[in-house]
Amino acid sequence: MVKMRNKSLITILIGICIFFINCKGDNSEKQQTVPEIDKSFKITMNLTVLKDDNFQIFYNEDGSDVYTQDKMVNVPVKGNPNPQEVVFKLPEDSLPASLRFDIGANKEQNDVTISKFTMEYFGKKFTANGSTFFVYFGNNTSIRYDREKGIATPLPNNPEGYDPIFTATEYLKKELKKLTRQ
Numbered sequence: 001m002v003k004m005r006n007k008s009l010i011t012i013l014i015g016i017c018i019f020f021i022n023c024k025g026d027n028s029e030k031q032q033t034v035p036e037i038d039k040s041f042k043i044t045m046n047l048t049v050l051k052d053d054n055f056q057i058f059y060n061e062d063g064s065d066v067y068t069q070d071k072m073v074n075v076p077v078k079g080n081p082n083p084q085e086v087v088f089k090l091p092e093d094s095l096p097a098s099l100r101f102d103i104g105a106n107k108e109q110n111d112v113t114i115s116k117f118t119m120e121y122f123g124k125k126f127t128a129n130g131s132t133f134f135v136y137f138g139n140n141t142s143i144r145y146d147r148e149k150g151i152a153t154p155l156p157n158n159p160e161g162y163d164p165i166f167t168a169t170e171y172l173k174k175e176l177k178k179l180t181r182q
Contacts, residue, residue, distance in 0.1 A: 041090040041180070042120045043099070048113035049086075051079040053104035057088040063097035063173055077104070083115050095180045098173055101137060101166040107156040114150045121179045136175065137166035 043057055056074050058067035073088045090096060103112050114130040128136055130150020139145045142164040144153040154164040168176075 039092045039122065041094055041096055043088040043090075044118045044120070045086045045088075045101070045114065046083050046116040046118075047077070047086055048081065048083045048115070049077050049079055050081060050110040051106055051108060053077050053079070053106040053109055055086055055088075055104055056100075056102040057090075058100040058102065059090060059094060059096035060098050061095055065098065065167060067098075067100045083113070096176055097180075098168045098176070099137075100168065103143070103152055103154060103164045103166070107154075107162055109154050112152045112154070114152060119175070119179055124179050126175045126179055133166075136169055136172035138169055139166050140164070 041059075045055075047055075049055075054074055054076050056072050058072045060067055060071055071094070073090060075086055075088055077084075077086055103109070114133050116127060116129050117133060117136075118125060118127045120126075131148060133150055134145060134147045139152065140163065141160050142155050142158045142162055143166070144155060145151070146153075152164070152166075154162070156162050
């Protein structure tokens, strides 16, 4: 009787050990993967652009109004009568302190409607709609901008030359600082 009880006890202990070993194996297989955080600064413009073009975002990290070709992201844009998202993704190690938004080289471009723009960095986000876009960007003489409707009209016959750009205001620079501050 004692022998039988010992065999039963040993069988139960072996069963418990097998149970715990199997449970441990299940847990290691079911470990959740943590989603990777995008470490690049991203600017998304919601635009209506009627003709094919290329748009650029220039950036610098010193907050000045000087922009160079080596710190520029170019995005081809297909003409479409419907709003579309145009996404500019800066290199991972870039922390912009100022931006310049160029609305293309196509001298036949029609009105460009800016519905919204968003800046994102490490889970932080800043968004403004088209009617407040002018608070954050000022236009040059190659663009006529309707602030109420958020419509930029490129002016190809500008006596100063054709280069339709928007440059950062001090308000945008403050928002950039908030986003990139760790």
